[in-house]
Amino acid sequence: MPLGIHARTGALARRGEPAGRYFNLVVKSHPDPIGYAGGDNLYAYAGNDPATYTDPFGLCPMCIGAAAGAILGGGGHAIYNYLTGAPLGEGVLASAAIGAVAGGTLGFGYGALAARGTAAAAQLSLSAPAGAKLGQMIARWHSDLGGQGGRDAFMNFATNFVQQAQRAGQAVTGAVGRMQNAQIFRVDNNYLLVDAAGKLRSFVTNARAGEGIVKVYEALGGR
Amino acid sequence: MPQVLLEAGSSDLRPIVQAAQVVLGKESFRAERLPSERTHELDYEPAAGAWVDFEDDLSSARASSLRFMVESGSLRWLLIYAPNFDSQGVPWWSLVVETRARDYAELFRSMREVPGLRYVIVSNEDTLDLHEAALDPETFPWDDDRLIRAALVAGGSWVDRHGPAVA
Numbered sequence: 078m079p080l081g082i083h084a085r086t087g088a089l090a091r092r093g094e095p096a097g098r099y100f101n102l103v104v105k106s107h108p109d110p111i112g113y114a115g116g117d118n119l120y121a122y123a124g125n126d127p128a129t130y131t132d133p134f135g136l137c138p139m140c141i142g143a144a145a146g147a148i149l150g151g152g153g154h155a156i157y158n159y160l161t162g163a164p165l166g167e168g169v170l171a172s173a174a175i176g177a178v179a180g181g182t183l184g185f186g187y188g189a190l191a192a193r194g195t196a197a198a199a200q201l202s203l204s205a206p207a208g209a210k211l212g213q214m215i216a217r218w219h220s221d222l223g224g225q226g227g228r229d230a231f232m233n234f235a236t237n238f239v240q241q242a243q244r245a246g247q248a249v250t251g252a253v254g255r256m257q258n259a260q261i262f263r264v265d266n267n268y269l270l271v272d273a274a275g276k277l278r279s280f281v282t283n284a285r286a287g288e289g290i291v292k293v294y295e296a297l298g299g300r
Numbered sequence: 301m302p303q304v305l306l307e308a309g310s311s312d313l314r315p316i317v318q319a320a321q322v323v324l325g326k327e328s329f330r331a332e333r334l335p336s337e338r339t340h341e342l343d344y345e346p347a348a349g350a351w352v353d354f355e356d357d358l359s360s361a362r363a364s365s366l367r368f369m370v371e372s373g374s375l376r377w378l379l380i381y382a383p384n385f386d387s388q389g390v391p392w393w394s395l396v397v398e399t400r401a402r403d404y405a406e407l408f409r410s411m412r413e414v415p416g417l418r419y420v421i422v423s424n425e426d427t428l429d430l431h432e433a434a435l436d437p438e439t440f441p442w443d444d445d446r447l448i449r450a451a452l453v454a455g456g457s458w459v460d461r462h463g464p465a466v467a
Binding site: 208209210211212213215216217219220227228253254255270278279281282284288289290293 | 302303341342343369385388390394424426427441465
């Protein structure tokens with residue numbers, strides 16, 4: 078199998094995995110960060126890794142990110158439905174859940190910076206609307222994994238990919254081509270590019286040093 | 301592993317279908333269609349039938365996109381998009397092809413020979429961000445980091461140049 082990611086994310090990236098189930102899985106794995114009031118483990122708020130993930134303001138960036146993500150995801154979808162004449166409730170809960178997952182996991186990964194968590198939440202929830210490029214990334218993903226699945230499955234996969242890359246410290250921000258403040262996330266030799274507006278722009282698998290997005294990643298300080 | 305993308309565009313569907321047929325040649329593939337009402341969901345479904353059925357599906361607007369997953373060789377997938385697909389502001393028919401082959405020249409040449417195409421673009425890892433004004437040789441993004449090579453029809457002939465990227 079060409080993608081090393083799949084073995085680790087298979088449970089989340091399975092075909093048709095409902096966003097709600099993914100949401101529950103992520104949230105339950107990181108309990109309430111309010112000390113003993115939230116449970117017996119004081120470090121559970123940081124995924125048992127407080128050296129890597131901190132919350133000095135006690136703001137629970139995961140929660141803030143999740144809430145922001147839910148609002149952005151759900152609200153964004155409701156607005157989209159309004160503009161396109163679709164039933165207002167259609168897809169809102171799913172988008173809110175995806176946004177919450179993105180916000181929660183990314184806010185958590187970033188540490189205490191709620192603002193960045195919110196920004197990260199906005200990224201993936203904004204990227205949910207379909208587009209030609211997203212379709213191309215899904216096709217590439219299918220080709221690599223030899224599988225099937227729709228946009229939601231790819232979005233779950235991408236969310237988890239970003240989370241892994243951030244935990245590993247393998248995310249860099251900078252000008253990518255004509256895009257300012259774009260972010261490149263790396264897991265093994267696979268790369269995912271998100272532009273400043275939050276759209277998923279490129280998903281590159283099995284890249285080699287010196288090629289395209291790898292070169293940009295290194296130029297921006299990634300290793 | 302290189303991921304080279306070729307994109308072609310036309311104001312008519314026929315040249316796009318022809319270009320897809322040329323690229324696919326005798327490769328075996330799995331065809332999928334995207335019903336127009338599910339465009340935003342990118343919810344492709346298996347498509348059976350012949351090319352004439354695929355073309356009819358698109359021209360009648362029952363489908364907004366076709367996807368061809370290639371099962372062997374260096375070719376990976378092809379996507380055909382209807383004009384203004386998902387309100388993305390690209391008002392022409394387009395075809396995007398992804399290949400693992402570093403040598404894109406043969407595909408590029410065979411696509412360019414299909415009559416009726418407005419452009420054929422080769423790029424690295426990602427397609428360019430095109431819009432109507434970009435299809436003029438004077439305003440085309442020749443310096444885009446992703447661009448390997450592009451050919452545009454201007455004044456009845458091809459303007460063919462290389463970009464900064466390499467395959």
